Amino acid sequence: MTIHPAAHFIGGDWVAEGPLGDSLNPADGTRVGQYHSGSADLANAAASAARAAFFGTPWAQAPRLRAQVLLEIAERLEAAKAEIADLVVLENGKLRAEAMGETMAAISETRYYAGLARNIRGTMQEIAPGTLSLFHREAAGVAGVIVPWNAPVTLLMRSLAPALAAGCTAVIKPAIQTPLVHARIMAAIAGAPSLPKGVINSVNENGIAVGQAMVASPDVDVISFTGSSRTGAAIMAAAAPTLKRVGLELGGKAPAVIFDDADLDHAVHELTHGSLAMAGQICVAAARFLVHAPVAAAFEEKITHAFRNIRTGPGSDPASEMGALIDTENQARVLRLIEQAGDEGQMILKGGVLGNGAFLTPTLFRIDNLQSALVQEELFGPIVSVEVFHDEAEAVARANATPYGLAASVFSRDLARATRVARAIRAGTVWLNSHLKLFAEAETGGYGKSGLGRLHGPEGLYDFLETKHIYMEQGVIGA
Known part of the structure; x- marks a missing residue:
């Protein structure tokens, strides 16, 4: 009815x-x-x-x-x-x-x-x-x-x-x-x-x-x-x-921390879904990829390949892997952010309009400036930054560098390190070697903004x- x-x-x-x-x-x-x-x-x-x-x-x-x-x-x-x-x-x-x-x-x-x-x-x-x-x-x-x-x-x-x-x-x-x-x-x-x-x-x-x-x-x-x-x-x-x-x-600005001993293929699998589910319009979506310098190039190559091959299309089409944004106003807003990312950072994969609806293909960009609004504010779309860190302390500092603290994830085969970093990140939920796992039994909520x-x-x-x-x-x- x-x-x-x-x-x-x-x-x-x-x-x-x-x-x-x-x-x-x-x-x-x-x-x-x-x-x-x-x-x-x-x-x-x-x-x-x-x-x-x-x-x-x-x-x-x-x-x-x-x-x-x-x-x-x-x-x-x-x-x-x-x-x-x-x-x-x-x-x-x-x-x-x-x-x-x-x-x-x-x-x-x-x-x-x-x-x-x-x-x-x-x-x-x-x-x-x-x-x-x-x-x-x-x-x-x-x-x-x-x-x-x-x-x-x-x-x-x-x-x-x-x-x-x-x-x-x-x-x-x-x-x-x-x-x-x-x-x-x-x-x-x-x-x-x-x-x-x-x-x-x-x-x-x-x-x-x-x-x-x-x-x-x-x-x-x-x-x-x-x-x-x-x-x-x-x-x-x-x-x-x-x-x-x-x-x-x-709001959220979830960082995903990828250490040099992580299973990169598994991390890419988790984070492709974890960042592009609902076309990135979810507050716990992975919004920042923080990558350990020794594996930065390898991770970037793999995640770029995964993002480039996402099939964007109507949600009713079984072949689609990412649907539309909620409306054309938000599509236009994210397009402006993509242009800003090209000006302030280095474009890895530039997304664009697809078809007649509110569709956008995924965007990846590098950025180092933690003070940029692209890092500090929630972007809420299929657009993700890549940032490089050199040691554990810098990874934690970068993860905690925004006013948000809703969710995060850590990828490492070293359980002690992963747990230590998870404890240090100020977020209501931290996933280890996964992202976007939500259950009725497990509390969610945030720190800060x-x-x-x-x-x-x-x-x-x-x-x-x-x-x-x-x-x-x-x-x-x-x-």
């Missing part, structure tokens, strides 16, 4: 209100469908419905109900997985295999938190004779979930599932670029038979009014946002007047839980 045009979902009802917007296919610019644009009033209505459900239903105190709802959502997402993946290809431009992998990861995430919903425990401590302190973990309230376009299925459920497991109710703002994907997911969610009305609400966006209203609303207690560091900083500032809790997974808090894993619940201390004196209570 898909709602046409994509509508809002508030208080258990579909709301077909607001101007119609077009959703476009980045592979060819054609219209995929339409959606109703939201407004601040609709966002406030959704927040009010979520708050009424939080206080007016047993949801927050019913872990078995929450687990049941999450399992029902997972089952319904699995039943619709082919349709969801097809919509991701159409609206997002990524490969069909990437779209299906993302959808299955979201289903795994939902099932994982269904299990954790029944395992939220507090503690007890006897502070002094005859006294007890009970530490209770309870839901924080209404969670506002702001979803990016680059992984609209996984990154929705990565925030929504732990929020629901913790006992929060929710208001969701999907990305402007992927409203039809989101509508299909919401159709699956809305059909969960055990879901109380008002627990999950969603309002489409066509600008910034909905997001601004969610962040400012006194009815929203927590904001979970995935997106750019600039927008994350704006959300923190806007949330300050209501002292909201914010969980932010923001890469954000606050953690998602995935048991710690993914923390943003959505409060700790309450209940103190009692046994000689007083019940006397």
